[in-house]
Amino acid sequence: MHPLILTLRKVFYSSNLLFSVRMLISLTGSTLVPWYFGHVNLVIPLTLGVVAAGLTEIDTRLLSRCINIVLTLFCFAIATFSVELLFDFPLIFIVGLVFSTFAFIMLGSLGQRYGVIAFGSLLIAAYTMLGHNLYADNYTLPCFLLLGALWYNIVSSIESIIQPIRTTQQSLSNCFIRLAQYLDAKAAMFDPDETDGFTKQTLQLTESNTQLINAFNQTKRSLFNRLKGYRGQSYVKKMLSYYFVAQDIHERASSAHGQYQALSDNFKHSDILFRFARILNLQAKACAKLAISIKLNQTYHHDPLFARYFSYLEEAISQYQSHNKNSSLLIKSLQNLYQNLLSIDLLLANIDTEQHLAKQQEENQLVDDELTSFYDIFAKIKQNLTIKSALFRHAIRMSIVLFVGYGVIYCTDLSHGYWIILTSLFVCQPNYATTKHRLKLRVFGTILGIIIGIPLTYLFPTIEEQLILIIITGWLFFLFKNSQYAYATAFITLLVFFSFSLIGESSIEVALSRIIATLIGCFIAWFAVSFIWPDWKFRNLPKLVDRVCHDDSHYLALIGRQYLSGKTNDPQYRLARRSAHDSNADLSSLISLMTKEPHMNPALIDKGFRLLTLNHTLISYLSTLGAHRDKSISNQTLELFDDLSVYIINLLTDKQLNSEYQPIKQSVANYIESISIQDEQANNDLLVMQQLALILDILPELISLVSELDNKTT
Numbered sequence: 001m002h003p004l005i006l007t008l009r010k011v012f013y014s015s016n017l018l019f020s021v022r023m024l025i026s027l028t029g030s031t032l033v034p035w036y037f038g039h040v041n042l043v044i045p046l047t048l049g050v051v052a053a054g055l056t057e058i059d060t061r062l063l064s065r066c067i068n069i070v071l072t073l074f075c076f077a078i079a080t081f082s083v084e085l086l087f088d089f090p091l092i093f094i095v096g097l098v099f100s101t102f103a104f105i106m107l108g109s110l111g112q113r114y115g116v117i118a119f120g121s122l123l124i125a126a127y128t129m130l131g132h133n134l135y136a137d138n139y140t141l142p143c144f145l146l147l148g149a150l151w152y153n154i155v156s157s158i159e160s161i162i163q164p165i166r167t168t169q170q171s172l173s174n175c176f177i178r179l180a181q182y183l184d185a186k187a188a189m190f191d192p193d194e195t196d197g198f199t200k201q202t203l204q205l206t207e208s209n210t211q212l213i214n215a216f217n218q219t220k221r222s223l224f225n226r227l228k229g230y231r232g233q234s235y236v237k238k239m240l241s242y243y244f245v246a247q248d249i250h251e252r253a254s255s256a257h258g259q260y261q262a263l264s265d266n267f268k269h270s271d272i273l274f275r276f277a278r279i280l281n282l283q284a285k286a287c288a289k290l291a292i293s294i295k296l297n298q299t300y301h302h303d304p305l306f307a308r309y310f311s312y313l314e315e316a317i318s319q320y321q322s323h324n325k326n327s328s329l330l331i332k333s334l335q336n337l338y339q340n341l342l343s344i345d346l347l348l349a350n351i352d353t354e355q356h357l358a359k360q361q362e363e364n365q366l367v368d369d370e371l372t373s374f375y376d377i378f379a380k381i382k383q384n385l386t387i388k389s390a391l392f393r394h395a396i397r398m399s400i401v402l403f404v405g406y407g408v409i410y411c412t413d414l415s416h417g418y419w420i421i422l423t424s425l426f427v428c429q430p431n432y433a434t435t436k437h438r439l440k441l442r443v444f445g446t447i448l449g450i451i452i453g454i455p456l457t458y459l460f461p462t463i464e465e466q467l468i469l470i471i472i473t474g475w476l477f478f479l480f481k482n483s484q485y486a487y488a489t490a491f492i493t494l495l496v497f498f499s500f501s502l503i504g505e506s507s508i509e510v511a512l513s514r515i516i517a518t519l520i521g522c523f524i525a526w527f528a529v530s531f532i533w534p535d536w537k538f539r540n541l542p543k544l545v546d547r548v549c550h551d552d553s554h555y556l557a558l559i560g561r562q563y564l565s566g567k568t569n570d571p572q573y574r575l576a577r578r579s580a581h582d583s584n585a586d587l588s589s590l591i592s593l594m595t596k597e598p599h600m601n602p603a604l605i606d607k608g609f610r611l612l613t614l615n616h617t618l619i620s621y622l623s624t625l626g627a628h629r630d631k632s633i634s635n636q637t638l639e640l641f642d643d644l645s646v647y648i649i650n651l652l653t654d655k656q657l658n659s660e661y662q663p664i665k666q667s668v669a670n671y672i673e674s675i676s677i678q679d680e681q682a683n684n685d686l687l688v689m690q691q692l693a694l695i696l697d698i699l700p701e702l703i704s705l706v707s708e709l710d711n712k713t714t
Contacts, residue, residue, distance in 0.1 A: 022159050023478050026050045026152045027471040044499045048127045049148020056120030059167040069153045079125040080142035098399045105395035109384040129418040171222040175246050176291035178212040183284035189260045190277040192268045198260050206616045213585040252344050255624035258333040275313045302349040393533040394430045401528045416513040423521025433596035435529045439522040445489025446518045450511045453497035457507040466498040537594045542710045548583045549652040555580040559625045560645045567630035611705040621695050637685040644692050655707045665696050
């Protein structure tokens with residue numbers, strides 16, 4: 001491809017660039033248009049409307065986007081007009097503020113779309129409080145806040161029409177980037193010089209797996225949100241196929257055909273492990289290359305050198321086999337691992353021909369989580385109307401936070417005091433660790449913005465210069481809001497400085513009000529998450545551990561069923577596999593949050609990390625069984641597989657090891673020794689039984705940790 005054409009393609013498919021263009025157009029319209037017509041005083045509500053709409057945007061297909069816009073503007077209108085109409089009646093206003101806060105947050109129980117709209121509605125209400133005194137009537141501020149929100153959505157919709165699948169391509173591309181990182185982390189497990197039990201490598205692999213699972217879930221939502229109305233299009237089939245291939249690669253990559261420390265000990269003086277690691281690293285590079293191809297809408301070309309590297313690895317295994325004929329079990333593990341990597345290579349090489357899913361089958365491959373009736377809406381809300389619901393507790397907590405914030409403002413008559421409510425709204429999150437992290441970044445960003453902002457208002461005193469600075473700082477705020485919250489806070493603080501400077505307010509007075517309000521808002525948020533139904537994560541550990549055991553058991557049960565009935569990637573199997581990985585990812589996130597909570601017992605954290613490692617290992621063994629479920633096994637092995645599956649599931653359910661464990665483990669070992677490896681079916685029997693033996697090996701420690709964590713946290 002010509003370099004110029006390639007450069008233009010990169011520009012056209014650059015998400016950051018297109019997002020920047022969208023924000024610059026939106027902010028330019030909200031600032032320069034009112035300035036051009038001589039109404040500079042309208043810049044503030046129009047710009048704040050753009051900001052609120054930008055923070056509540058959800059990428060979806062055109063029809064859903066139009067529905068979202070209507071819902072968003074409707075909720076925004078209720079929020080902003082109710083504030084204006086009730087503002088001069090403090091008692092009625094505070095009652096309305098508390099109940100509307102609770103109602104809007106509970107709206108989040110209906111799903112991500114409604115949760116985002118609810119946050120935006122509270123945000124627009126806070127902006128209305130902040131700008132209440134800007135105009136003499138009760139209609140100008142709400143109307144132009146809504147006009148700013150509408151203007152942003154129009155710009156965003158036009159971009160969506162021009163590139164309807166760009167965001168989905170970005171999500172799918174990110175999937176393969178995370179898959180590449182996971183393969184690199186997996187390659188680190190093939191180290192012949194490791195002597196520490198692969199502790200660090202396993203934790204890194206678990207972290208990479210968590211990030212990959214999150215990317216899978218985000219891509220699934222994007223596929224539904226954006227592509228639900230385009231199933232007949234070839235590019236939709238292609239992206240769905242890519243998504244399913246990525247999941248299949250992950251199942252094979254997450255499998256473990258043996259204990260890595262044993263492989264390291266046995267091949268300390270061989271290059272075989274290095275060859276495995278090299279192929280995994282090259283497959284990681286292939287996934288990264290595929291990610292770029294998806295992002296730029298290009299055809300992926302598989303590297304032909306893979307064939308050479310696989311032939312070298314096969315020769316190395318054959319050479320080792322000829323000199324170590326007594327290590328038949330170890331050699332079979334190497335051969336199975338070789339076949340597994342070869343299967344990944346075939347998936348990558350043929351990814352553009354993986355259009356084998358029939359249309360009807362495609363439509364049923366992803367499980368639709370969207371609401372379909374009023375009964376679903378009622379059921380979702382009713383399910384969360386209990387103190388056991390984290391969302392319900394957060395709704396109560398936020399209602400109290402805004403009540404206290406308003407009380408402080410009412411009693412102190414602090415200039416621009418409604419920044420207290422705005423700060424608390426941004427900072428107060430459902431859990432302690434995230435709130436604490438955010439409030440630190442909020443204070444730092446606010447101080448940084450003040451330090452930079454005061455001199456800039458004197459260096460650029462004219463209206464035209466400050467309008468340009470509003471556009472730039474608003475654009476930078478959105479550019480950094482998801483990656484660098486402290487810098488995003490600094491830029492939004494600068495935007496505030498320049499906005500209030502337009503109406504003649506002193507930057508020193510604005511700075512003083514901003515820092516005082518920020519500190520008070522952060523303190524209220526910290527106090528709320530610390531003492532108002534604090535959502536300490538260790539209390540959620542027993543329930544999550546139960547879910548982990550249940551999802552692992554369900555995954556194992558469906559794998560066993562497919563060995564009996566034959567391999568199929570039906571929705572039930574994919575859902576079970578995803579649930580097992582989701583639970584493990586949630587366990588990783590929960591333990592990470594626990595480390596940031598005060599007064600946490602370090603021993604409990606260590607046990608949690610150990611359980612996370614063991615559970616990841618268990619899923620790896622299950623993934624190996626899942627990756628080879630297309631192979632036939634003997635009836636005797638199938639019966640033993642069924643009996644062992646029931647036994648393992650019972651252990652995970654009861655959380656207690658029984659007296660049958662040692663005899664069962666010994667019988668499995670005896671059966672493995674009795675298997676002849678002269679024919680292919682016997683090789684399949686051996687692979688299945690080896691994996692079950694590995695699962696039995698880790699069960700005692702895993703069950704012990706599950707039981708201990710359950711007892712210590714209840």
